[in-house]
Amino acid sequence: MDEIRIIEIKKSVFAENIQTADQLRARLKKEGSFLLNVMSSPGSGKTTTLTKVINLLKGELKIGCMEADIDSDVDAKTIAEKTGVESIQLHTGGMCHLDAEMTAQGLDGLQGKHLDLIILENVGNLVCPAEFDTGASASMTILSVPEGDDKPLKYPLMYQVCDLVVINKIDAISFFDFDMEKVEKNIRFRNPKATIIPISAKTGEGVDQLAAWIKKQVKNWKEN
Amino acid sequence: MHELGIVFYVIKEAEKVCKENHLTHVSKLTLEVGEVSSIVPSYFRDCWKWAVERSEYMKGCVLDLVVLKAITYCQDCKKTYSTVEHGKKCPYCGSERTYLATGNETLIKSIEAS
Numbered sequence: 082m083d084e085i086r087i088i089e090i091k092k093s094v095f096a097e098n099i100q101t102a103d104q105l106r107a108r109l110k111k112e113g114s115f116l117l118n119v120m121s122s123p124g125s126g127k128t129t130t131l132t133k134v135i136n137l138l139k140g141e142l143k144i145g146c147m148e149a150d151i152d153s154d155v156d157a158k159t160i161a162e163k164t165g166v167e168s169i170q171l172h173t174g175g176m177c178h179l180d181a182e183m184t185a186q187g188l189d190g191l192q193g194k195h196l197d198l199i200i201l202e203n204v205g206n207l208v209c210p211a212e213f214d215t216g217a218s219a220s221m222t223i224l225s226v227p228e229g230d231d232k233p234l235k236y237p238l239m240y241q242v243c244d245l246v247v248i249n250k251i252d253a254i255s256f257f258d259f260d261m262e263k264v265e266k267n268i269r270f271r272n273p274k275a276t277i278i279p280i281s282a283k284t285g286e287g288v289d290q291l292a293a294w295i296k297k298q299v300k301n302w303k304e305n
Numbered sequence: 306m307h308e309l310g311i312v313f314y315v316i317k318e319a320e321k322v323c324k325e326n327h328l329t330h331v332s333k334l335t336l337e338v339g340e341v342s343s344i345v346p347s348y349f350r351d352c353w354k355w356a357v358e359r360s361e362y363m364k365g366c367v368l369d370l371v372v373l374k375a376i377t378y379c380q381d382c383k384k385t386y387s388t389v390e391h392g393k394k395c396p397y398c399g400s401e402r403t404y405l406a407t408g409n410e411t412l413i414k415s416i417e418a419s
Contacts (some may be wrong), residue, residue, distance in 0.1 A: 084334060085419050088322055094314045094411040177307050208343065209307035238343070270393075270401075 097202040098213055102183035107215030114196045115299045116146075117182075118217035120239065122182070122232075125204030125225040126249045128156050130282040131200060132290070135164040137292040142197040142299060147171055147187045147193035149179045149204050156202060167194060180208035181216045197301055219298050226254050230264035233271050240271035244298075245278065247291060252281040308348040312356045312409065320362045321418050326418070333367045333417040339408040340375035340389055373406025 111115050121127050130146075135144055146168040148156040157170035166209060171187045173179060184201060191199060201217060203210040222243040224232050233240040240246065246268050248261070261279070268275055280287030280295060319331050338344050350368060357363040375388035378419075381400035388408055395403055 085324070085417050086328065087415055088326060089415045090322060091415075092318065092413050094311055094318070097314070097318070145336060176310050176311065180310075205351070209310070212307065212343065242361045300408050 095212070095214075098180050098182070101185065102214035102216035104219065105181050105185050107256050108185075109188075109199075109216070112192075112195075113303065114199050114300050115219075116188075116199045116215070116217045117295065118202060118203060118210075118215050118220040119299075120207075120243070121205060121223035121225075122207050122228060123129045125205070125223045125228065126282045127223055128159055129203065130223060130247065130249060130280065130288070131202060132160060132163045133282050133285060133288045134295065135160070135166055135200070135287060138198070138295060139164060139166055141260050141296065143195060143196050144191065145169075145191045145194060145196040145199045146202065147184075147191070147199065148202045149173055149183075149187075151175055151177075151204065167196075169193060173204060177204060177206050178205055178213050179215055180213045182290045184215045184217075188204070197303075198230045198295070207232070208237045211236070211238040211242050212284045218302055219244045221248050223246060223247045224264070226250040226257050229257075230267060233264070233267040237271055240268055240275070243272070243275060245276045245294060246272075248277065248279040249282055249296065251279045251286065252284050309352040309356070311344065311400060312349065312352040315413055316356055316360055316363055318413055319366075319418075320360065322416060323362050325416055328418040330361065331366045331416050331418045332364055334370040335371060335414040335416070337371045337373050337410060337412040337414050339373045339410045341405070341408045342411050344411060346370050346372065356365060371414070373407060373410060376406045377403050377408075378406040379403045 119127055144166045146160045146166055149171045151173055154170040157168045160168040169190045220243045222239055265277055278287055278290050280291055312393040319334055352366045357366045376385050378385050379395035380399055380402040384397050384399040386396050393403055396402055
């Protein structure tokens with residue numbers, strides 16, 4: 082019988098992904114493309130929000146979009162049709178999140194386009210995408226009014242890892258028991274540093290503030 | 306929720322270690338999982354059973370899943386307490402200036418291979 086050897090590994094499961102993510106960040110820095118990771122639950126209005134904000138920014142920044150989903154290409158088509166920016170669809174093959182390696186593969190499809198801003202629309206899910214560093218320069222999460230103001234309490238990690246929380250669908254606030262002060266308190270409890278911007282992707286309210294935030298991030302990143 | 310994705314990572318890492326050490330089969334793998342790491346052990350075991358049968362190196366590999374207790378540290382009274390029982394608020398002084406000391410890890414500890 083073969084001799085059994087015990088090998089100590091003592092390695093975090095996420096170690097390799099973090100390494101790949103750091104390599105990706107270095108590569109993006111060299112190429113001069115800012116990568117924004119957009120996360121949220123399904124149906125919070127990611128695609129609608131992105132469509133609006135891209136249209137505000139596309140005159141000043143050269144933008145590309147990567148849409149991650151388990152299947153279909155509806156989001157990539159919507160973005161391409163409504164904004165005219167280069168948009169590619171990534172399929173996660175049944176997986177609930179995108180990791181750094183998948184992101185790197187997606188970026189190959191946008192190479193040589195000299196983009197200032199690449200927006201990554203992650204899989205709609207509040208748990209798994211937060212666990213996996215995609216190599217992004219910044220992360221934002223969208224919380225829509227119908228989901229409730231207690232979401233930051235229920236999904237701690239998602240709110241800890243993001244730089245910006247966008248509160249969407251504020252035009253519908255009178256129909257729901259959604260307390261703006263409470264949601265801000267809940268977000269602060271998880272992440273004192275996060276910026277909070279209330280918007281309505283439908284009416285366009287607040288989208289200019291979101292555009293300004295993104296523009297500032299890209300500018301600061303390019304200067305540092 | 307993402308147990309299967311993590312199972313794939315663990316298998317990939319174990320296969321890599323096997324190849325580096327010129328071994329061909331892993332019979333047992335020990336994984337340390339924090340109490341608040343968002344991995345559900347029973348889901349993880351189900352995914353494991355399915356996935357190891359699809360790898361030459363891993364067929365029939367036994368999973369030893371060790372759950373590590375989650376401990377939170379209070380920055381105000383400098384005491385530690387069980388995270389699962391008390392959450393973010395320190396049970397000794399009531400402070401919320403606390404952070405998770407251990408309990409969030411997902412660590413491949415060791416493999417037994419031939």
